[in-house]
Amino acid sequence: xxxxxxxxxxxxxxxxxxxxxxxxxxxxxxxxxxxxxxxxxxxxxxxxxxxxxxxxxxxxxxxxxxxxxxxxxxxxxxxxxxxxxxxxxxxxxxxxxxxxxxxxxxxxxxxxxxxxxxxxxxxxxxxxxxxxxxxxxxxxxxxxxxxxxxxxxxxxxxxxxxxxxxxxxxx
Amino acid sequence: xxxxxxxxxxxxxxxxxxxxxxxxxxxxxxxxxxxxxxxxxxxxxxxxxxxxxxxxxxxxxxxxxxxxxxxxxxxxxxxxxxxxxxxxxxxxxxxxxxxxxxxxxxxxxxxxxxxxxxxxxxxxxxxxxxxxxxxxxxxxxxxxxxxxxxxxxxxxxxxxxxxxxxxxxxxxxxx
Numbered sequence: 001x002x003x004x005x006x007x008x009x010x011x012x013x014x015x016x017x018x019x020x021x022x023x024x025x026x027x028x029x030x031x032x033x034x035x036x037x038x039x040x041x042x043x044x045x046x047x048x049x050x051x052x053x054x055x056x057x058x059x060x061x062x063x064x065x066x067x068x069x070x071x072x073x074x075x076x077x078x079x080x081x082x083x084x085x086x087x088x089x090x091x092x093x094x095x096x097x098x099x100x101x102x103x104x105x106x107x108x109x110x111x112x113x114x115x116x117x118x119x120x121x122x123x124x125x126x127x128x129x130x131x132x133x134x135x136x137x138x139x140x141x142x143x144x145x146x147x148x149x150x151x152x153x154x155x156x157x158x159x160x161x162x163x164x165x166x167x168x169x170x171x
Numbered sequence: 172x173x174x175x176x177x178x179x180x181x182x183x184x185x186x187x188x189x190x191x192x193x194x195x196x197x198x199x200x201x202x203x204x205x206x207x208x209x210x211x212x213x214x215x216x217x218x219x220x221x222x223x224x225x226x227x228x229x230x231x232x233x234x235x236x237x238x239x240x241x242x243x244x245x246x247x248x249x250x251x252x253x254x255x256x257x258x259x260x261x262x263x264x265x266x267x268x269x270x271x272x273x274x275x276x277x278x279x280x281x282x283x284x285x286x287x288x289x290x291x292x293x294x295x296x297x298x299x300x301x302x303x304x305x306x307x308x309x310x311x312x313x314x315x316x317x318x319x320x321x322x323x324x325x326x327x328x329x330x331x332x333x334x335x336x337x338x339x340x341x342x343x344x345x346x
Contacts, residue, residue, distance in 0.1 A: 034201065034202050034203045034205075035199055035200060035202070036199070036200050036206065036207050037207060038197065038198055038209045039196065039209060040210065041196045041209075046196050046210045046211065046212050047196055047211055047212065048211075048213070049211065049213050049214070050215075050216075051215035053215065053216065055218045055220055056220050058217050058264070059264055059266070060264070064215075066213075066215075073197075079203065096213055096215065098217075104215065106213070109213065147213075154264055154312075154313040154314065155217055155266055156217070157217050157219035157266050157267065158216075159215070159216050160213075160216075160217065161214045163210050163211065163212050163213065164213070165209070165211075166208065166210075167206050167207070167208045168200075168206060168207050168208075169207075170203060170204075
């Protein structure tokens with residue numbers, strides 16, 4: 001709104017002055033207010049969700065809950081008027097691997113959100129899976145995700161590590 | 172919640188004029204066409220294990236019984252006698268190589284020569300049924316298999332009348 005009032009004042013000044021008396025040049029980029037912000041996890045450079053399958057229960061179909069919960073915060077703003085489509089996608093195309101290089105696809109993991117701000121779902125192993133979408137002038141959502149390992153496939157023993165990437169953009 | 176959302180948006184609006192900052196798990200992008208990314212690590216520990224079930228019950232100590240009744244079949248006639256309780260359910264899950272071995276029969280009569288008198292068939296190569304007192308070829312992991320073991324009495328020798336019983340322990344071992 002401050003930006004809007006500034007522009008309105010400039011326009012009113014231009015109408016009040018004799019033609020040709022002054023020329024205002026506005027050099028500031030008009031898109032400086034547009035932004036998107038995303039935050040995933042807390043307390044570490046990159047948060048880690050840890051899962052430990054109990055001995056003797058690997059592959060028995062009883063899901064294993066990961067810890068800790070992961071705070072996801074998305075914020076955005078559009079310039080002046082109108083609405084934007086804010087879209088958060090996730091890249092889960094790179095499988096986790098153990099020390100012997102055995103892959104464990106990220107499609108084995110699901111999530112739920114504590115307050116339902118983000119719909120429950122599961123990774124589909126692609127580079128551009130839609131995680132969240134919102135249409136409006138402002139975006140401001142946060143919620144804590146709980147991830148679960150499906151545990152319905154028997155994988156070789158080991159410690160598997162990997163990473164997903166969340167991306168937010170205005171369309 | 173709306174007030175909170177607006178507060179969050181206002182906070183970022185107020186800082187929108189600062190240069191873009193990027194931490195590994197948070198990111199901001201200015202401008203109409205920018206995108207921001209944040210990563211999340213996953214780590215899962217899966218221990219080595221083997222789960223082996225012989226019989227219908229998953230409760231340890233609850234045993235199935237393979238029974239051959241020759242009441243209507245002449246002993247030693249050569250006509251195979253099916254297991255009247257069979258087949259036997261088997262479950263094998265492991266994330267490592269597994270070798271299944273069978274204890275030798277220690278009973279008398281037909282059970283004393285069980286390796287020749289009791290016929291064995293496994294429904295799945297993933298859960299082989301070894302001979303008594305022997306081991307089957309190792310099965311590569313990971314394994315998540317269910318199947319059945321079928322037993323029959325060969326009935327090719329004549330034994331004295333009576334009821335013969337014994338218990339065999341099967342073992343699934345990982346390296």
